[in-house]
Amino acid sequence: MSSNLTRRSVLRGTAVAVAGAALAVPAAAAVANSAAPAMDHSGHEGHEGHDGHSGHGPQPFDETYQGRHIVGQPAMGGHMAHHGGFAVTIDGKELHVMQNADGTWISVVNHYQTFADPLALTRAAVDKLRGAALVPIATA
Amino acid sequence: MAVRKNQATLTATEKRNFVSALLELKKSGRYDEFVRTHNEFIMSDSDTGDRVGHRSPSFLPWHRRFLIQFEQELQRVDSSVALPYWDWTADRTTTASIWGPDFLGGTGRSRDSQVTTGPFAYATGKWNINVSVDSRPYLQRELGSAVRQLPTRAEVDSVLAMTTYDMAPWNSASDGFRNNLEGWRGVNLHNRVHVWIGGQMATGVSPNDPVFWLHHCFIDKLWADWQRMHPTSPYLPGGNTADVVDLKDTMRPWNNVTPADMLDHTAHYTYDR
Ligand SMILES: [Cu+2]
Ligand SMILES: [Cu+2]
Numbered sequence: 001m002s003s004n005l006t007r008r009s010v011l012r013g014t015a016v017a018v019a020g021a022a023l024a025v026p027a028a029a030a031v032a033n034s035a036a037p038a039m040d041h042s043g044h045e046g047h048e049g050h051d052g053h054s055g056h057g058p059q060p061f062d063e064t065y066q067g068r069h070i071v072g073q074p075a076m077g078g079h080m081a082h083h084g085g086f087a088v089t090i091d092g093k094e095l096h097v098m099q100n101a102d103g104t105w106i107s108v109v110n111h112y113q114t115f116a117d118p119l120a121l122t123r124a125a126v127d128k129l130r131g132a133a134l135v136p137i138a139t140a
Numbered sequence: 141m142a143v144r145k146n147q148a149t150l151t152a153t154e155k156r157n158f159v160s161a162l163l164e165l166k167k168s169g170r171y172d173e174f175v176r177t178h179n180e181f182i183m184s185d186s187d188t189g190d191r192v193g194h195r196s197p198s199f200l201p202w203h204r205r206f207l208i209q210f211e212q213e214l215q216r217v218d219s220s221v222a223l224p225y226w227d228w229t230a231d232r233t234t235t236a237s238i239w240g241p242d243f244l245g246g247t248g249r250s251r252d253s254q255v256t257t258g259p260f261a262y263a264t265g266k267w268n269i270n271v272s273v274d275s276r277p278y279l280q281r282e283l284g285s286a287v288r289q290l291p292t293r294a295e296v297d298s299v300l301a302m303t304t305y306d307m308a309p310w311n312s313a314s315d316g317f318r319n320n321l322e323g324w325r326g327v328n329l330h331n332r333v334h335v336w337i338g339g340q341m342a343t344g345v346s347p348n349d350p351v352f353w354l355h356h357c358f359i360d361k362l363w364a365d366w367q368r369m370h371p372t373s374p375y376l377p378g379g380n381t382a383d384v385v386d387l388k389d390t391m392r393p394w395n396n397v398t399p400a401d402m403l404d405h406t407a408h409y410t411y412d413r
Contacts, residue, residue, distance in 0.1 A: 096273075096344075100195075100324070101187040101313035108273050108344040111182055112323070112334035113286065128342070130252060132274040137179060137345075 058086055058105075058118050068126045072118045088122050093134035095125055108137070142211065142222035142409040144361070147238055147354055148231055149412070150224055155243050158224065159259045161217040162350050163266050170213055175271040175347045177393060178206070182344040187311040190383050192392050197306040197376060198385035199322050200363045201402035203356050205394060208408050210353060222409060225357035228333055229293040234283040244351055246283075253280035253339055260350060269340065269348050279349060280339030287335045295327040300366050305376045310384045317366055317373075321359065330359050361411050367403070375399050 060073045068090050075087035088095040088107070096108040097118060104114035105121045109128050115121035150158070165171040181193030181202075193202045207223060214221045231238055239246045245258020255278070260267040262278035269277050299320045307316040312324035323331030333355055334341050340348040347353070367373075379386045388398050 096183055098183075098186060101309065101311050108179075108183060110342055111344045111346070112331040112342060114324075129274055132276045134274055135272060137183075137271070137273060 061119050061122075065123050066126050067131075068129075070119075070122045070126065072122060086118050088118055090122065090126060090129070090134055094136065095122060095134060096137075097121060142215070143412055144222050144357060144409050145224050145412045147224035147226050147243075148236075152242065154224075157218050158214075158221050159243070161214040161221045163259065164217045165213055166267060172271050174206070174210055174213075175345050178347045179271065179273075179344040181392075187309075187313065188383075191311065192385055195312040195319075195322070195324060196384055197310055197318055198391055198399055199318060200360070201375070201385075201399040202391055204360050204363070204402045204405065205391065205397055207353065207356055207360060211409070223353055223357045225361050225411070226351065226354035227358055228290045228336075228355070229296055232290045238351070238354070239283070244354075245279075246281075248279075248281045248339060252276075252278075253282050255279040255281050255339075269345075271345055271348065272340075273343050273345055281341070281349065282338030284336055285338050286342065287332055290336050291327065291329045291332060296329060296362065298327060299329060300362065300369060303370055303373055305373055307376070310377060310381060316376075321362060321366075329362075330355075360405070364405055364411060375403060 057074050058072070062069075062071045062073075064070075069092070070088070070090050072086060072088045074085055076085070086097060086099070088097050098106050100106065100114060102114075104116060105118055106112070106114055107121050107125050109125045110121065113124075115124060145154075162171070178193070185191040185194045185196065187195055192198055193206075211221075211223045214223070226238055234247055238244055239258075241257045243258065245255050245260050248255050255261050256263065260279050262268070267279055269279060299317065302317040302320060304316045306318040307314045312319065312322075315325065320326040321329050323329050334346060337349065337351060337355075340346055341352065341355075375387050377384060377386050379388070385391050385399060387400050390396060390398055
């Protein structure tokens with residue numbers, strides 16, 4: 001299951017943008033750990049940057065992936081702090097992300113599949129968007 | 141009293157009536173209100189805070205109430221309609237009849253995942269995606285792409301065998317029937333099906349795909365099956381649990397219904413088996 005997902009992610013990366021192929025590899029490797037249905041994330045416990053309960057937040061990032069500008073950074077206050085203290089944008093538009101109790105992450109575009117860290121989560125969202133822009137959704 | 145049937149056993153007329161009622165709710169704008177409500181809960185339910193619709197014991201009674209409300213809307217359009225359920229352990233291929241052009245339509249095309257067959261294809265002009273996380277206005281699916289296999293009957297049975305409804309910490313880290321059924325832990329049933337379908341079904345706005353209702357109807361039936369197998373296992377927690385809906389706490393957004401009110405589905409509908 002995991003290797004299947006890995007191969008798919010890489011293939012899609014190369015199909016969408018040749019320049020992004022190299023970038024797709026680390027994302028796919030990170031995603032492979034969290035591919036459904038395997039939900040055993042015990043291997044992540046204590047990994048610095050992966051465990052929201054250790055006091056160290058996830059690594060910030062600011063890069064171009066598949067032609068999209070993705071930024072992830074610690075967030076203070078508001079609902080983002082409530083959801084793990086980390087804020088992500090794709091081309092300047094917020095990607096709603098949330099941390100699970102086991103330290104893994106989900107986003108509003110991959111809401112039923114867990115990822116090891118916000119960077120892997122964000123790259124997966126870019127893959128899924130296929131160039132589409134995020135739009136804000138009104139919350140109650 | 142509505143009888144909810146296995147979708148594989150529906151007659152051509154039953155399929156047509158169900159689809160027509162869906163299209164009518166979509167046209168009136170009522171459909172999109174359900175999508176919006178679901179997304180609001182999925183974005184606000186969190187493991188460390190207030191949680192009602194997902195990743196919590198009330199996942200099952202919340203969706204039961206949500207489906208009853210939706211089914212009532214369908215019946216306001218056509219009183220003969222009941223929600224069908226999709227047993228994805230049995231009808232588990234991308235060529236199953238559920239994905240036929242006379243019912244839900246098939247997977248998305250490779251270029252952009254756009255569903256181009258069936259009554260919910262964008263080109264029909266009758267199924268625009270209005271409540272969305274991104275700018276694409278069409279229904280998307282990538283059947284069997286992000287995860288290859290739907291859960292098997294043996295995997296379902298292994299979860300139905302669990303005797304305890306739910307356990308502390310009452311979230312995505314819990315052991316017990318609810319979380320193993322929801323899929324944050326273990327063999328992964330409910331969550332995996334969302335991922336297998338892909339497109340909007342993998343997102344917070346998953347009810348944009350009509351298969352949402354058939355998937356959750358089967359999850360609801362599995363809860364009923366589990367209750368029959370474990371008649372002495374109660375809904376948990378029983379009371380005084382922070383951030384979590386206890387047995388007799390009311391659930392948002394209705395505020396007048398508790399998990400206790402939702403334990404017996406036969407007051408509202410029955411299943412065909
Ligand atoms: Cu839901
Ligand atoms: Cu669901």
